[in-house]
Amino acid sequence: xxxxxxxxxxxxxxxxxxxxxxxxxxxxxxxxxxxxxxxxxxxxxxxxxxxxxxxxxxxxxxxxxxxxxxxxxxxxxxxxxxxxxxxxxxxxxxxxxxxxxxxxxxxxxxxxxxxxxxxxxxxxxxxxxxxxxxxxxxxxxxxxxxxxxxxxxxxxxxxxxxxxxxxxxxxxxxxxxxxxxxxxxxxxxxxxxxxxxxxxxxxxxxxxxxxxxxxxxxxxxxxxxxxxxxxxxxxxxxxxxxxxxxxxxxxxxxxxxxxxxxxxxxxxxxxxxxxxxxxxxxxxxxxxxxxxxxxx
Amino acid sequence: xxxxxxxxxxxxxxxxxxxxxxxxxxxxxxxxxxxxxxxxxxxxxxxxxxxxxxxxxxxxxxxxxxxxxxxxxxxxxxxxxxxxxxxxxxxxxxxxxxxxxxxxxxxxxxxxxxxxxxxxxxxxxxxxxxxxxxxxxxxxxxxxxxxxxxxxxxxxxxxxxxxxxxxxxxxxxxxxxxxxxxxxxxxxxxxxxxxxxxxxxxxxxxxxxxxxxxxxxxxxxxxxxxxxxxxxxxxxxxxxxxxxxxxxxxxxxxxxxxxxxxxxxxxxxxxxxxxxxxxxxxxxxxxxxxxxxxxxxxxxxxxxxxxxxxxxxxxxxxxxxxxxxxxxxxxxxxxxxxxxxxxxxxxxxxxxxxxxxxxxxxxxxxxxxxxxxxxxxxxxxxxxxxxxxxxx
Numbered sequence: 239x240x241x242x243x244x245x246x247x248x249x250x251x252x253x254x255x256x257x258x259x260x261x262x263x264x265x266x267x268x269x270x271x272x273x274x275x276x277x278x279x280x281x282x283x284x285x286x287x288x289x290x291x292x293x294x295x296x297x298x299x300x301x302x303x304x305x306x307x308x309x310x311x312x313x314x315x316x317x318x319x320x321x322x323x324x325x326x327x328x329x330x331x332x333x334x335x336x337x338x339x340x341x342x343x344x345x346x347x348x349x350x351x352x353x354x355x356x357x358x359x360x361x362x363x364x365x366x367x368x369x370x371x372x373x374x375x376x377x378x379x380x381x382x383x384x385x386x387x388x389x390x391x392x393x394x395x396x397x398x399x400x401x402x403x404x405x406x407x408x409x410x411x412x413x414x415x416x417x418x419x420x421x422x423x424x425x426x427x428x429x430x431x432x433x434x435x436x437x438x439x440x441x442x443x444x445x446x447x448x449x450x451x452x453x454x455x456x457x458x459x460x461x462x463x464x465x466x467x468x469x470x471x472x473x474x475x476x477x478x479x480x481x482x483x484x485x486x487x488x489x490x491x492x493x494x495x496x497x498x499x500x501x502x503x504x505x506x507x508x509x510x511x512x513x514x515x516x517x518x519x520x521x522x523x524x525x526x527x528x529x530x531x532x533x534x
Numbered sequence: 535x536x537x538x539x540x541x542x543x544x545x546x547x548x549x550x551x552x553x554x555x556x557x558x559x560x561x562x563x564x565x566x567x568x569x570x571x572x573x574x575x576x577x578x579x580x581x582x583x584x585x586x587x588x589x590x591x592x593x594x595x596x597x598x599x600x601x602x603x604x605x606x607x608x609x610x611x612x613x614x615x616x617x618x619x620x621x622x623x624x625x626x627x628x629x630x631x632x633x634x635x636x637x638x639x640x641x642x643x644x645x646x647x648x649x650x651x652x653x654x655x656x657x658x659x660x661x662x663x664x665x666x667x668x669x670x671x672x673x674x675x676x677x678x679x680x681x682x683x684x685x686x687x688x689x690x691x692x693x694x695x696x697x698x699x700x701x702x703x704x705x706x707x708x709x710x711x712x713x714x715x716x717x718x719x720x721x722x723x724x725x726x727x728x729x730x731x732x733x734x735x736x737x738x739x740x741x742x743x744x745x746x747x748x749x750x751x752x753x754x755x756x757x758x759x760x761x762x763x764x765x766x767x768x769x770x771x772x773x774x775x776x777x778x779x780x781x782x783x784x785x786x787x788x789x790x791x792x793x794x795x796x797x798x799x800x801x802x803x804x805x806x807x808x809x810x811x812x813x814x815x816x817x818x819x820x821x822x823x824x825x826x827x828x829x830x831x832x833x834x835x836x837x838x839x840x841x842x843x844x845x846x847x848x849x850x851x852x853x854x855x856x857x858x859x860x861x862x863x864x865x866x867x868x869x870x871x872x873x874x875x876x877x878x879x880x881x882x883x884x885x886x887x888x889x890x891x892x893x894x895x896x897x898x899x900x901x902x903x904x905x906x907x908x909x910x911x912x913x914x915x916x917x918x919x920x921x922x923x924x925x926x
Contacts, residue, residue, distance in 0.1 A: 283740075286743070286744040288740060288743055288744065305746075305747075308744065308745065309745055311744070313740075313741060313744040314741075315737060315740040315741060317737040317740070318737065319736035319737030319738035319739070319740065319741065320736065320738050320741075321551070321732075321733075321736065321738055322736065323551070323555075324547075324551060332543070332547055333741070335543055336540070336543060336742065336745040336746065337745055380741065381741070
């Protein structure tokens with residue numbers, strides 16, 4: 239289990255981390271969310287001692303993390319980077335060995351990964367000769383070659399095409415199923431909602447929300463009401479003007495309500511306006527939860 | 535994985551990636567060609583021929599005149615004598631540059647602005663020799679006795695272990711070695727500089743530093759590129775030494791072995807010192823365009839050391855003496871003094887000690903600057919900021 243315990247870090251006058259704490263279990267896939275500049279990257283770097291926090295600790299299985307432990311972790315930084323002129327297979331082997339693998343094991347693992355990524359025929363190409371997407375795949379393989387117990391990925395989905403996104407999701411789920419603890423940051427919240435059950439949301443260096451997505455949505459003090467009426471009418475927003483209208487037009491209306499607002503009068507009013515096609519009362523989705531806590 | 539393994543892994547990668555690169559193979563080839571050309575071309579095209587002195591004689595020259603002048607010059611020149619009927623003829627010839635000096639039988643010697651001082655002395659000494667030999671002959675004195683008469687029978691014997699001429703050759707040899715080392719340090723220093731910046735701009739350094747400490751990366755890089763540099767220098771040195779005997783402008787001095795051994799010691803120390811400094815400088819910038827700015831102070835130091843060395847080939851001077859004790863200049867100045875037998879033992883010991891202590895200090899300092907500099911984002915980082923940013 240990875241424990242991030244009350245991390246504090248300031249750069250000059252800028253507070254990057256302000257008591258950030260959360261945990262990730264083995265076999266858990268955690269989405270690590272937060273607006274730009276909220277401290278996600280600083281937190282991730284702290285795990286690899288690339289940043290030394292002013293206060294607080296990072297623990298793995300209850301112990302502080304030493305060099306030997308760190309070799310069993312895998313890291314994919316937000317700003318990707320490998321050696322452009324180094325051959326792909328040699329590069330993966332090198333990263334395997336940096337993580338403590340024996341030469342033969344690293345070579346074999348590099349071959350397996352290239353096979354799996356469909357790049358076996360490019361083993362002796364220089365990295366810079368590969369397409370952008372394929373370079374991203376090699377980057378992921380470099381983080382995974384030693385089968386890490388803890389995998390930390392900073393914005394792994396950014397810059398990927400839809401197929402790349404699917405491949406990445408499959409690999410993250412597979413590593414989790416193999417018992418690795420996996421943490422990834424992302425701004426693509428609908429994707430996060432599809433992929434994982436648990437998220438941590440961080441803002442201004444501290445965790446503002448932490449838990450299962452389903453529960454976080456249910457615990458919100460807001461609800462969303464979607465109404466769809468027959469006909470392309472545009473008068474719905476006016477009819478419900480005392481409520482917070484999120485979107486309207488073309489026979490549709492989305493309202494944001496307190497979870498205490500009684501529904502019956504709304505159902506009644508909709509019925510009076512005309513033929514109701516859809517009437518849906520749902521908790522906020524992840525994006526909406528995110529906005530609620532971050533903008534608060 | 536222990537720290538030594540990490541360092542070796544990094545060193546092996548940097549060595550392998552460069553030794554297989556086209557740029558390295560090309561630059562090694564060009565350097566070897568250059569060294570070969572430097573030695574072979576002069577040997578083929580420029581015979582080290584003695585100058586030719588044209589001496590005019592008005593009247594009839596005494597027997598053995600040309601030989602006497604040549605002998606008096608210490609055989610530094612080939613002497614040719616032409617006869618003229620009158621003084622105006624000789625003057626015309628001298629104006630036209632056909633002769634350098636003219637001797638008139640009645641006891642005058644004509645010179646002009648172009649006449650070599652050495653030639654004048656040689657002509658005078660030659661004439662004196664002939665005249666002395668003539669008189670001695672008339673007096674019944676054997677030729678072999680003449681030199682005894684002139685010196686009073688005394689001879690000079692040197693008890694100095696080495697003659698200054700040897701030291702001179704050793705200094706020149708040491709200077710050539712210094713030039714090679716200077717070029718090697720500048721070349722490989724800039725490779726380290728570029729290598730560090732490349733890792734930083736590619737952001738690959740973030741992944742690498744997740745697995746090892748910054749000072750291990752620094753040490754591995756310096757070691758890998760350093761071994762490559764030393765190997766290249768040794769290869770070029772062997773080729774140069776093998777070729778030197780084919781030319782006769784410069785004799786390989788007797789002490790070449792010890793000069794080389796000392797040069798090697800200073801090269802390794804100098805390389806370590808500058809390589810570490812170059813790595814630290816590289817960690818402070820994030821774009822290749824800024825590389826030369828970052829390395830400017832180091833390049834200046836190296837150039838200064840080189841100039842001090844090149845102005846001191848002829849011998850000892852106070853600037854050289856001070857420079858040879860300072861770590862940033864010692865690698866290129868101390869070998870010169872040792873070769874010329876000018877350095878006292880204590881000076882060598884002090885210089886070596888300072889060099890080792892400073893290099894160690896620099897490794898510690900640079901390791902910290904390196905760690906701080908590498909993880910800073912874009913732009914140029916100041917030395918002090920980088921130092922503060924890191925507590926590794």
